[in-house]
Amino acid sequence: MRTTGPDARSRRPRPSFETWSWFFMRVSGLVLVFLALLHFAITHIVNDVVETDATFVAERWDNPLWRLFDWTLLALALLHGLNGLRWSIDDYVRSPARRTSVKAVVYTFSGVLFAYGTFSIVTYG
Amino acid sequence: MSAGPDLAPAVRAAPAGTVYRGRSGQWAFIGHRISGVLVFLFLLLHIVDVSLINIDPHLYDEVHELYGNVVLRLFEVGLLFALVFHALNGIRIVMVDLFPGAVRRERRLLAAVVFLTLATCIPGGYVILLPFIEGTLTG
Ligand code: HEM
Numbered sequence: 001m002r003t004t005g006p007d008a009r010s011r012r013p014r015p016s017f018e019t020w021s022w023f024f025m026r027v028s029g030l031v032l033v034f035l036a037l038l039h040f041a042i043t044h045i046v047n048d049v050v051e052t053d054a055t056f057v058a059e060r061w062d063n064p065l066w067r068l069f070d071w072t073l074l075a076l077a078l079l080h081g082l083n084g085l086r087w088s089i090d091d092y093v094r095s096p097a098r099r100t101s102v103k104a105v106v107y108t109f110s111g112v113l114f115a116y117g118t119f120s121i122v123t124y125g
Numbered sequence: 126m127s128a129g130p131d132l133a134p135a136v137r138a139a140p141a142g143t144v145y146r147g148r149s150g151q152w153a154f155i156g157h158r159i160s161g162v163l164v165f166l167f168l169l170l171h172i173v174d175v176s177l178i179n180i181d182p183h184l185y186d187e188v189h190e191l192y193g194n195v196v197l198r199l200f201e202v203g204l205l206f207a208l209v210f211h212a213l214n215g216i217r218i219v220m221v222d223l224f225p226g227a228v229r230r231e232r233r234l235l236a237a238v239v240f241l242t243l244a245t246c247i248p249g250g251y252v253i254l255l256p257f258i259e260g261t262l263t264g
Contacts, residue, residue, distance in 0.1 A: 033215070044249075084162070116176055
């Protein structure tokens with residue numbers, strides 16, 4: 001952002017929701033580089049997929065730090081992906097009424113799955 | 126992007142209503158969007174299949190075994206490509222935001238993203254498909 005004049009700082013608008021969402025995408029994205037790629041490497045490269053059975057999950061979730069890792073990945077990926085989907089909906093669904101209903105469905109669905117996933121991680125065992 | 130003389134004839138020749146065909150940046154945008162949405166949709170499915178473990182561990186194992194068959198292994202290779210491309214291209218976006226001067230090297234940065242994606246995902250995909258390649262596939 002480039003502004004000129006002596007009072008440029010005071011004329012700079014207060015960050016809006018969209019500014020924060022832009023910033024959040026960058027920060028969460030950089031954190032997800034580690035969380036998501038490490039998660040994929042553990043479950044598909046270091047171990048073969050068929051090895052990541054219920055026993056494997058039980059052993060990992062025995063350690064609360066892995067539960068924290070998995071929950072952080074769940075929360076950040078969902079929020080990051082949901083915000084990205086919101087941008088895409090705004091681009092492609094042009095009628096205000098349809099835009100509202102599409103978003104209502106997507107938010108409800110993601111919200112329910114977020115609660116369900118959180119419930120699974122927290123209450124397992 | 127420079128509005129070089131090569132652009133003018135193309136613009137004049139384009140009939141009204143034609144889809145805009147941009148250059149590398151446009152492809153990067155499309156790739157970033159599609160890979161992001163695909164990974165997000167998989168995440169929704171993945172929450173459901175992992176949560177089966179809370180209902181019954183045997184049910185989890187039965188459903189989870191499906192991920193071992195060839196078709197789903199190929200899907201996992203696709204997921205790897207989407208995730209790694211999206212991650213590297215996301216890093217490129219953040220870099221260009223932080224260092225606007227990098228815009229001048231836009232094409233080279235994108236080439237690096239594509240190169241690194243291929244260089245990591247081809248070996249990674251090979252590892253995922255290994256049980257199939259070696260004929261030891263069970264599921
Ligand atoms: C792995 C590390 C990741 C990085 C570095 C990253 C980075 C980014 C960045 C910087 C943006 C904003 C693009 C812009 O402002 O133009 C973005 C958009 C997006 N991301 Fe990610 N992301 C990552 C992981 C994920 C994951 C795991 C998902 C899915 C759950 C996802 C889904 C999306 C979606 C749907 C968009 C919107 C695309 C668009 O508007 O065209 N990303 N990502």
